[in-house]
Amino acid sequence: MTEKVKLGLVGTGHMGQYHVNVAVGMEPYEIVGICDANAEQLQTVAERFDLKAYSDFEVMLAEVDAVAIAVPTVLHFEIARKALEAGKHVLVEKPITTSVAQAEELVHIAESKQLVLQVGHIERFNGAVLELGKVVSEPYLIESRRLAPFNKRISDVGVVLDLMIHDIDIILNLVSKPVKSVHARGSSVFSKHEDYAAATIHFEGGCVANIVASRVTQTKIRRLSISQKNAFILQDFATQDIEIHRQASSAYLMTREELKYKQESFIEHVAVHRDNPLRQEHQHFVDTIRGKCSSIVSPQEELRTLKIASDILQDVQKNLIVVG
Template sequence: MLKMGLIGLGRMGKYHLNLYDSMRDIHLKALCDVDEKTLLNASHGNDVFATTDYTELLDKVDMVTVAAPTSYHFKIVKDCLKAGKHVLVEKPITTNLQEAEELFNIAAKKNLVLHIGHVERFNGAVQELKKIVRNPFLIESRRVGPYDERVKNDSIILDLMIHDIDIILNIVGKDVINVEAKGSKVYSNLPDFASVNLIFENNAVANIIVSRITQKKDRTLSISQEDTFVFLDYTNQDINIYRKGSSQHIFGERELRYKNEYITERLFVYKDNPLMLEIRHFVDCVKGNVLRMIPVEHELRSLKLALKVDDIISKKEGRCEVHA
């Protein structure tokens, strides 16, 4: 049985922790959080070693999940890899490409599995996309929701949009040749919403909107391709496919009416817990049972593009007027 350690027991760490008990081939051996109270609250009995210093758990485990704040990822992941541990680190792996590359180089040299927690890849609806999407022309993505003070110091691009960038890059499978981006501050000192336009080498276009100032949560992806329009809802893990669309203006005596007809197909999506599937995939890779879903050479494409978007926005960001 593989021995697991978990570093960082905040919001994301607790989701990981809650899933280990149901996984038969993992033995949770050690927990770490710098905050003693948090550590105590997450206590898992005498069998599980608990510490406020992650270096103390390294000799007790085979693999580690790192769910500490992003600014600590580089140091923690590097120490874990140097100690010969496989690592699943929450996204974003780092806020800097050179550091992320260094971590993957260490993992490669030591023959260790290093995964980034891009949990949306394991959303049942996203898994189905691979079977449906062929040569998309236009992609529209929305990931919006209400403001949360907790994330006011995080880049909305590295925190939210990186999910969309990751999925879109994987479904288009071509290089991006042009990026336009605009973001504005509303409540925090960083952009609270952003709009990004990507053009790919095959002329496919992606428009991505992220916002943490929108009262209604909405996480959707639409894809227009030849003969089909695909609409995906991340939250419900739902996909609808629209085919044979036609539209018509009907001129009556008193009014002008518009008719849009199409055939809709609601896809059956197997809905499992995406985080559970992500951990499962990591463990299966550690065991050597499966190949990683995204090859290492493609793993940092989304971070690279997200950093570029962040950079473009920071050079021309504005502030929206908030009226009291």
């Protein structure tokens, strides 16, 4: 397939507008139109980007080759299933669905109809994450922190499916060993779901990953650090920077007056190619549809990510308390 991919976009809220903004500028797409359940929102976005507005998803579906879905997570399954059953390729925002059974059903339909089903794990296309894949080798201790202030926009799911899912996905792709066990705790502060959570994943072979996610923290932090034999790697998702610390040594120096602590290491700053990750995500979607590559966000990996996220969520929900 070399002709343009006829794309329809469903959901024009916060994330949907980023999708529209990126997609309209992409040569491989012919944008058929946009669809949203909120008529006012739909009209505003359609006018801003000069696109056709569809109030009925199924009418738009009949006219496209592919859809990009950015509706609330609880609706992913219903809308993605309709699109796949109609024979359309699907790019659906993360997480794929709220349950593993629903995700398995979507993967099954996509495979049986030979359609692309790509999940919007935007961090996979973050230049720093792509570089990380080249540097990380047999990690043994991973710590990730993804913290953000409260925003009442996402009310259908908690922080595990909203934010932590990004880090679960990245970490499972960095550690090439099966997961041995998962432990997690979290609580709700402002919403009816967990608003912060801390999870520990133990892998076969000894690697331990500690993942902290919050949507009730008065600042935004997105960092990942990795300890392995030859390096300590620090990554900032927001600035797309990577620092690699090597050959660290530390010593206590005793003089007559004082005891001093001295620590030395070589620090490499990795030059990261900064591109718009969402644009890369869409380009990858098109390339996969055109058969130029196989998906780097494979449905099987997505199922694995959602399974671990569900285990974490179960542990959190079993012990959930309301704070404050």
